[in-house]
Amino acid sequence: MNKVLRLEITDKCNYRCDMCWSKKWKHKDLEYFVLEKMIAEYAKIEPNGCIVLTSREPLLSKNFIPILELATKLNLDIKVLSNCSLLSPSICEAIINNNVSFISTSIHGTREEHDEIVHVKGAYDATIKGLELLNSYRKKYNKNLEIRVTTLFRKSLLNNINSILDLTTKLDLTLRIQHMMWHPVEIQKLNRELINEKYGYVDDIIDGFPNKTDLNGKEALKLLKTIRDLNKEYHNIQVYPELYDDELISWYDDTTRVNKNNYCDHSSNSIRIRANGDVTFCQYIDKTFGNINNQTLDEIIYNNKEYNDICKSFENGEMLPICYRCCHCRSKIKKFKNNEKI
């Protein structure tokens, strides 16, 4: 398999999380017949491929269960990113009965902190209820399904990580701690200018990110050390993206963070479909290559020189300012180290 199909099946969400860049998105959701045609084409090109149902809140899409069934029929692996607050017995059954191998959800600390961050009272309890339900189905049917909690690398984690670990241990969940993607206003401006210069359109996705963080580099390092110590006991805490200590300090301290020695192969390895059918470069760069309402994936991606040339340039380290605090940005040094091992 070469490319994962990342499908933003809806732009609706029942939350308004402080840090979420997509709060203002208003795309029109796709019709099922368009999705059906596109997924069938994908399965032909990438037999045994993988689709990721994502974006804002995929459980709000009327196409959620039909897509699980279709992808399963086509022998595709399915991964879901959801806040899990809307899981019901019928959705859990559909997850268990189809090829879903992975679900990621988000918990942002204690009940009070979580509800405050997502701006909905009762949100924490709704997600916990959803996770308990899904875990009970997973156990009952002995289903091989990874359920992961993602939480943000924030100052308060120093105080509340134990409550998150109690939960992940109790419900047999894996844990990812994700670095906060934040972009100071100068970087937002520079990103807009460079995209306009390079691709000739105004891209304001970066404006949706927070422009500050509650941690400085020193505090970030202290938090990372705490997590490393806890990992001696828990083993399964993943911090993402994996950064060297100096990269971590610069992620939280440096307000420029451009022209560093990084690369990205995310778009070489995936296809990003927006809820309105636009096929964009990645989650955070709206450069559009076509629309699946009236074009095929072969035309837009596989046989598109422009798309493949841009992917190559990012693989070669020609990045944009938004890239340097992106979860998909990779360190060159690590790539070379990995290659040496092979």
Ligand SMILES: C[S@@+](CC[C@H](N)C(=O)[O-])C[C@H]1O[C@@H](n2cnc3c(N)ncnc32)[C@H](O)[C@@H]1O
């Ligand atoms: C965009 S959400 C989509 C799935 C689902 N709605 C959810 O919240 O889990 C995917 C993940 O991105 C994380 N996220 C949102 N804004 C972020 C930011 N600025 N930096 C890092 N992660 C962020 C969320 O916490 C969530 O875990």
Ligand code: SF4
């Ligand atoms: S639940 Fe997910 S998509 Fe919705 S606002 Fe929060 S981070 Fe964004």
Ligand code: SF4
């Ligand atoms: S590193 Fe840049 S190109 Fe890669 S996914 Fe992030 S924003 Fe997109």
